[in-house]
Amino acid sequence: MAGTDTLISVDEARTQLMKAARVLPGTETTPLDDAVERILAESPVSAVQVPPANNSAVDGYALRAADAGAGTLPVSQRVPAGQAPEPLATGTAARIFTGAAIPEGADTVVMQENTEPEGERVRLLQSPGVGQNIRPAGQDIDTGDTLINAGTRLDPWHLGLLASAGLPAITTFRPLRVAIISSGDELIPPGQPLAPGQIHNSNQPMLTALVRAAGWEPVPFHTMADTLEATRDTLAQATEQADAIITTGGVSVGEEDHIRDAIRALGELDLWRMAIKPGKPLAFGHINETPVLGLPGNPAAVLVTFLVLGRPFLRACQGEDGELMPRPCTMPAGFSVERPQSRREFQRVRCRSIEGRTWLESAPTQSSGVLSSACWSHGLAIIPEHQTLEVGDPVSFLPFSELLHG
Template structure:
């Protein structure tokens, strides 16, 4: 029954509520901290810039002397020099980034100045405070630089460097074990026996983990026995921060993951109102969370992106999580029949006469991965709704889901 299925938003809420920061914090040089999650809230020890400085090449003067027809040039100030106080009734030759001397309150850019012998003549009237970057314009000493839980981008690292910090405390990347079980699964490159298929989920999930900046912990395909499954899960719980499994959580005689997890820890099995995918397992082996995804590859992709990745980001220590960027775009196809499950269709964003619209992949089967390669994102088809061509839905580009 549809009312027995858990809403996708409720499932995500339960996952995020259960998440806790797993990896320890460590100090890293700024040059090696890109993409890491900040484990502290650094405070500026210095003011940036430390003194008023010139925004242009030109001449520093006091605006009270603007009525003079010309001013003698009393000193030359390059960036990095400590200037002398400005002599009254004079101007100082100054360059971009150089400290403004005491007594000067404006800088006239050189394009509006003419040097005549040892005096400078201005073609415009200087105004107070023009072309001066004041001390502390960027950072004040004692100010919080970046909040803990922030994913460090290049501009964050630049800001930390400008405050003189050589290193920062960050969480090490999550170690994530990806386990697949099934005697039918074969590692690519090996010959296939009758009834066997190549294991695509292992490669795809390890790549999704790597794309997020986490560390996949390699595991071989687990044989379809209870003892092999239990031993692999036990070892994974000792070597990884999080375990992700695919398939094997139903009640079939050859589905051992569910029983093995329950023998080692605890497991909740949710039936979700999501398509592709429906079963999602979540539990713990000791202190190690385990996330059991469906077995079909398209369902693995959707459930990892929409549910697994947000959970893992919280476990990594990332705070202030926002939903990946989505765009309201019109459909180029109809959805004539309402469904009880929220559907994430593989689509491609098209351009026609300056307008964008969504084209659906030809095959939305949960076992078909080729249409994900044709697509560039997912369109959200709300549960219990019919849609006509031109109706607007949310569209998540894969780039947003992977890196947003």
């Protein structure tokens, strides 16, 4: 663990978190209709070809390319989709429709726009090539192909592919159960009157929504009292109900901050204090193999640290592979940073079009306690540590849409 006066970089913190990530939940069988956004736990292998037979890509006439020189051919059969055709009689054509199986002996399809019906015959207006307008068996999927790799977050098109191979259900990881615990005697649930010195708890509903948006199951707890005993008891209880724990507040160095000491007393503290703005106080450790991520108390800092560090870490714990943090795009800054910071700053910004060009406009206040600036913004601009910024300089931008769904 870093010393109490040492701030580790965002990159180092992310590296340590990802190294510590372990797949936490068990698996379950999930019907395709319920599997979107779930994480695939096993790599299914296809037992069939898709398509299962050569089929027509167009409405037209199936024939032997060698017979096309006759100019007109008798139509020997009609082949709609879903019916098995007869072998093609030599020197004839079969009327065929999109998706229908190619008759044995046919090696090409002429689309109907390039033909003229003449009673029970068809005139060919184009000399076809072998294989024209035919989708070969197994073009999409061959027998024995791995359909999708384990660790993939399933999108709707993944489910369509699995269905095309005849799979009604797949094995996925059970959604993570994430305990969300607020710390602070001053915090009161929304809807209850405030006494002097009290504030409404905005972190609990925000984190609950962020956890649900990721496809996980939030496990809410009552606000912890600002005592070491209450903090220890609540954390110990959470390890019995959840796969992972997120706390807010109580991770700084004040006399009423007990998260660090409670984690140390019950388990192991792996990480504390990070060179990020907003959100310097941050704790990470384990209690009985359950990871605990202690976020700051100020709501804007909670939002930033969860999106930048907590969400990618929990995605790995869910069993997801691949890029777990979206790659930022580059846009011109419509603001300046005159004094370099020792911490990497994630400014809340919005996109604004000026004279046909889109710029990033910085929120009027970047205070870690001001959540309204996130509602005003479209995402986060990344200001690297020890750097200044002038208007027009390129800056890395992470849209909220990508941070939430990417």
